[in-house]
Amino acid sequence: MQERSAKAPFGVGDLARAGQCKVETVRYYEKIGLMPTPLRTEGGHRVYHQPELKRLIFIRRSRDLGFSVAQVRDLLQFVDEPNHTCGEVKALTLAQSEEVQRKIDDLQRLHKALLEMADKCKGESYSLEQCPIIDALYDEI
Amino acid sequence: MQERSAKAPFGVGDLARAGQCKVETVRYYEKIGLMPTPLRTEGGHRVYHQPELKRLIFIRRSRDLGFSVAQVRDLLQFVDEPNHTCGEVKALTLAQSEEVQRKIDDLQRLHKALLEMADKCKGESYSLEQCPIIDALYDEI
DNA sequence: ACTTGAACCTGTAGTTACTACAGGTTTTAT
């Protein structure tokens, strides 16, 4: 572990720890092209610096928030390629935000349905003969 | 297709259609033990009746509500075994609704962030040197 | 009765996004 200098290079273990993922995940991201192929030590160990960590954190944050790897790839494209206009970036961002809103709507409907089911259930009966949740899922056809 | 009598037995295709899934999915559910091994015709075709359809619909509904197959297995246990309380079922449903709420919260934070980023961007510049969106995505760590 | 086409069968492989080894090498710390 490097403590002294934040700028010192580090290995894949430290990168993974800082990026909140497994070492294997970093290598997987490298294989599918989300992370760059890093420099190596003479012995073949991967060596990373601050920019790669920033990139990994960005990937992880996006993934945690439900973006697919393909979508993360699109977002990273804007970081990687200089020949995009700000307008393109804005359009993609707005498209993403709409998709996120759709997901939110879906989940909210789901949440409502779950709560309504739970609400009907007193939860005390020792018999499942008339459990409203089971009924809702199983009998209401 | 059987139209005349709702009680007549039917094949896996009709079952899948009625359960809103693919034939392969039914066979998959059979393989992993969510659906029972059905009777067969002399030629080996699967034969189903009303109870199996109800079970499949139950499974599909639960899956649509975001329950994992493992959770559906737990729920089906409540259907299959008589010695469970309604409270158990309710607890599982509430746990699921909390998880859905957490996902909603995450996505709402993301949505806000995306809109804020898009808002800062005039979207006209042909240079990405100072695009506020890229800055927010990549540099604000 | 016969034919044809839809529906069915089994089994394997592909999908997404990782995760878990196995079996070996390098680095680091004592």
Place this chain on the structure above:
DNA sequence: ATAAAACCTGTAGTAACTACAGGTTCAAGT
């Protein structure tokens, strides 16, 4: 110098299906 930790590659496993391939059976029309 040696031992442990970290690393390497490569393959296989996970969830929850989905998509074939290559063959058999069923049902309807003639």
